[in-house]
Amino acid sequence: MKIVKVEAKNIRYQSVMVRDGEGHSHPGKPHDAKVGFLTITCDDGTEGHAVGGNMMVDVLNRVVGPALIGEDPFMHERIWQRMRTWQRLHSDFTDRTLCAMDLALWDICGKKCGQPVYKLLGGYRDKVPAYGSIMVGDDIKGGLDTPEAYADFAKKLVGMGYKAIKLHTWMPPIIPEPDPKMDVRACQAVREAVGPDIELMLDPYHDYTRQQALYIADALAELDFLWMEEPMDEHSMSSYVWLTSNTPLQICGPETMEGKNRMRAEWIKADAADIGRAGTEVTGGITSVIKSVHLYESFGMSLELHGNTIGNLHVLGAMGIDGKYYERGLLHPMLDYETPKPWFKTIYDPMDSDGNVKIPDQPGLGWDFDFDYINSNLC
Numbered sequence: 327m328k329i330v331k332v333e334a335k336n337i338r339y340q341s342v343m344v345r346d347g348e349g350h351s352h353p354g355k356p357h358d359a360k361v362g363f364l365t366i367t368c369d370d371g372t373e374g375h376a377v378g379g380n381m382m383v384d385v386l387n388r389v390v391g392p393a394l395i396g397e398d399p400f401m402h403e404r405i406w407q408r409m410r411t412w413q414r415l416h417s418d419f420t421d422r423t424l425c426a427m428d429l430a431l432w433d434i435c436g437k438k439c440g441q442p443v444y445k446l447l448g449g450y451r452d453k454v455p456a457y458g459s460i461m462v463g464d465d466i467k468g469g470l471d472t473p474e475a476y477a478d479f480a481k482k483l484v485g486m487g488y489k490a491i492k493l494h495t496w497m498p499p500i501i502p503e504p505d506p507k508m509d510v511r512a513c514q515a516v517r518e519a520v521g522p523d524i525e526l527m528l529d530p531y532h533d534y535t536r537q538q539a540l541y542i543a544d545a546l547a548e549l550d551f552l553w554m555e556e557p558m559d560e561h562s563m564s565s566y567v568w569l570t571s572n573t574p575l576q577i578c579g580p581e582t583m584e585g586k587n588r589m590r591a592e593w594i595k596a597d598a599a600d601i602g603r604a605g606t607e608v609t610g611g612i613t614s615v616i617k618s619v620h621l622y623e624s625f626g627m628s629l630e631l632h633g634n635t636i637g638n639l640h641v642l643g644a645m646g647i648d649g650k651y652y653e654r655g656l657l658h659p660m661l662d663y664e665t666p667k668p669w670f671k672t673i674y675d676p677m678d679s680d681g682n683v684k685i686p687d688q689p690g691l692g693w694d695f696d697f698d699y700i701n702s703n704l705c
């Protein structure tokens with residue numbers, strides 16, 4: 327079996343999300359938008375796909391495509407390792423783009439074997455608990471503009487079946503200066519609203535000082551939060567060693583720091599976090615995250631996955647309960663998470679009334695694409 331064609335394009339659609347200056351998403355007016363769509367085709371006609379995830383369409387066509395032609399998709403590790411080394415001098419070859427290639431290759435392997443990807447990885451479970459991941463705070467009336475707005479929305483999420491909730495709080499440019507006291511007030515309001523039995527986490531502004539991060543962490547420990555993630559620049563591993571050793575709260579990370587599993591090994595060695603973090607999009611795909619799964623397991627540590635990706639669902643299906651939750655979101659009072667994006671017929675992560683998400687069990691990754699929409703909107 328050989329790869330004969332690699333083609334990345336964009337799908338046109340109407341988006342109701344806008345990004346602020348720092349890149350965080352908020353509800354906005356409908357506008358024209360594009361999302362990347364990758365197809366890898368084999369000589370027997372089997373196709374693998376990836377969509378979204380901020381893939382670099384140009385890099386996939388110019389760098390990855392020519393390297394993959396003639397390769398056997400089942401020699402997946404060799405392809406991934408080769409492309410990983412090519413990232414060094416192709417500065418626009420991001421981990422997100424490597425992830426798109428990796429997902430499409432796993433999709434092919436699953437389809438060819440007639441098995442969902444999580445079973446090819448070594449299946450462990452067929453469903454996983456989800457936490458509701460609330461979007462970054464804003465200044466929209468009826469949105470997430472006050473601690474009370476978070477509390478009201480958190481109550482609604484519990485009514486939908488969520489047993490765990492994570493807040494992202496306010497960050498510039500929505501507010502001129504990040505405010506640790508306002509973060510804590512939002513966390514207090516949510517704890518009061520949902521009671522003691524719902525697990526809570528916080529993902530605040532990512533560039534606090536050590537003292538600001540410690541102030542929030544200690545307050546969250548009092549509120550019985552499960553973890554806080556990325557309150558400081560992750561390039562300062564020493565700051566995380568300091569924070570982790572000074573607060574009873576569990577610190578979860580690294581999330582966005584580059585370096586894949588090798589950098590995570592350094593964080594484990596330094597005792598820089600209590601819980602590990604990785605995700606298919608920011609860490610270079612399923613192939614990469616599985617290496618981190620085994621790494622954290624070997625050190626007896628939990629690893630919580632970042633982001634609502636189909637790749638993360640398959641990894642969670644192939645790992646033990648050391649990865650406790652699937653991150654479902656981002657959720658906002660004015661946005662509808664349950665309606666599929668126009669390029670899908672159905673969403674891949676519906677949640678049951680007990681707060682669990684089923685791991686997709688169709689051959690491959692289990693995307694349910696609307697090819698009529700895709701083919702008439704490719705550009």
Ligand code: MG
Pocket residue numbers: 529555556581632
């Ligand atoms: Mg995060």
